[in-house]
Amino acid sequence: MPWKGEKDPYKIWLSEIILQQTRVEQGLKYYEKFISAFPDVHQLANAHEQSIYKHWEGLGYYSRCKNLIVTARNVSENFNGKFPGTYDEIKKLKGIGPYTAAAIASFAFNENRAVVDGNVFRVLARIFGIGDRIDSTEGKKTFSALAGKLLDAKNPALYNQAIMDFGAIVCKPVPMCKQCPFKQKCEAFLNDKIFSLPVKGKRVLIKKRWFNYVLLEYKQKFAVRQRHEKDIWHNLFEFLLLESNKEFGKKEILKEVNKKNWAGANGYEIEYVSPVFSQQLSHQLIKGRFTKLKLYQKPELSSDIFWIRKNELKNYAFPMFINQHLRKMNV
Numbered sequence: 005m006p007w008k009g010e011k012d013p014y015k016i017w018l019s020e021i022i023l024q025q026t027r028v029e030q031g032l033k034y035y036e037k038f039i040s041a042f043p044d045v046h047q048l049a050n051a052h053e054q055s056i057y058k059h060w061e062g063l064g065y066y067s068r069c070k071n072l073i074v075t076a077r078n079v080s081e082n083f084n085g086k087f088p089g090t091y092d093e094i095k096k097l098k099g100i101g102p103y104t105a106a107a108i109a110s111f112a113f114n115e116n117r118a119v120v121d122g123n124v125f126r127v128l129a130r131i132f133g134i135g136d137r138i139d140s141t142e143g144k145k146t147f148s149a150l151a152g153k154l155l156d157a158k159n160p161a162l163y164n165q166a167i168m169d170f171g172a173i174v175c176k177p178v179p180m181c182k183q184c185p186f187k188q189k190c191e192a193f194l195n196d197k198i199f200s201l202p203v204k205g206k207r208v209l210i211k212k213r214w215f216n217y218v219l220l221e222y223k224q225k226f227a228v229r230q231r232h233e234k235d236i237w238h239n240l241f242e243f244l245l246l247e248s249n250k251e252f253g254k255k256e257i258l259k260e261v262n263k264k265n266w267a268g269a270n271g272y273e274i275e276y277v278s279p280v281f282s283q284q285l286s287h288q289l290i291k292g293r294f295t296k297l298k299l300y301q302k303p304e305l306s307s308d309i310f311w312i313r314k315n316e317l318k319n320y321a322f323p324m325f326i327n328q329h330l331r332k333m334n335v
């Protein structure tokens with residue numbers, strides 16, 4: 005991976021933010037795209053916000069992108085483009101938690117800090133037979149304290165990389181115990197607890213939401229708005245949304261369109277009402293239909309809605325839920 009052995013704190017930070025909640029194979033593409041478009045923190049800080057969101061499109065968890073912009077601007081303006089050099093200072097930057105701060109401090113500045121990521125949790129829980137929940141405050145404290153004690157103070161960066169790699173390559177979710185040098189000492193192996201460690205909390209409840217999007221088209225232009233609410237997909241763009249607590253068919257959707265007077269007085273032509281699309285997020289399941297209406301007259305809409313040409317839709321960052329529909333319908 006290009007970030008292995010990397011010493012530049014900007015690149016380490018970028019890779020760590022991209023890889024949070026993202027598979028390495030998927031994250032790699034985005035990392036390369038970002039490094040080539042924004043080779044240093046000043047270029048990221050000075051880029052147009054919309055262009056950064058466009059580069060992030062499809063990665064999900066858009067609050068990461070929002071924090072990325074805030075931190076890039078902060079480092080560029082207030083630190084002259086140089087990341088602060090200690091764990092405590094790095095942790096004060098927006099969107100950087102203990103894990104990312106430890107990774108930057110250790111890999112870029114060789115600070116004596118243990119990095120505790122998912123791989124490290126798994127290795128420590130199994131070898132030492134720790135049954136504390138890894139997502140509880142107490143559990144995190146226990147694992148951090150142990151990781152700190154085990155850290156090789158002479159080579160913290162090398163040690164951190166080694167234990168993370170060991171978790172990724174040998175002590176994987178389905179581990180390679182036969183080849184493992186720790187098998188004579190590993191509590192989980194000796195006590196048949198490999199698959200019950202580490203212990204995670206209860207599964208999160210998934211909230212179901214129905215998003216019915218209305219694509220209003222007038223003279224080859226579409227009505228869109230930017231999402232500013234404290235909600236999923238913050239800062240991304242969308243068509244006109246009808247959120248409902250149950251499935252809406254054509255009849256309910258058109259009733260709402262008429263009630264909101266979205267189509268103006270002269271009526272419209274219904275191009276299609278799509279089948280149900282869905283997207284699974286970490287805590288929410290989004291389902292809904294897309295209804296495309298061709299208008300005969302430009303309606304009066306609220307001031308946050310604006311019109312963009314069909315061939316310009318590609319310049320705006322939409323949620324994956326909308327993009328999958330645009331691609332399928334070739335809009």
Ligand code: SF4
Pocket residue numbers: 127130131174175176179180181184185186187190191192193198
């Ligand atoms: S023996 Fe198995 S479970 Fe224990 S550390 Fe090695 S790979 Fe992991």
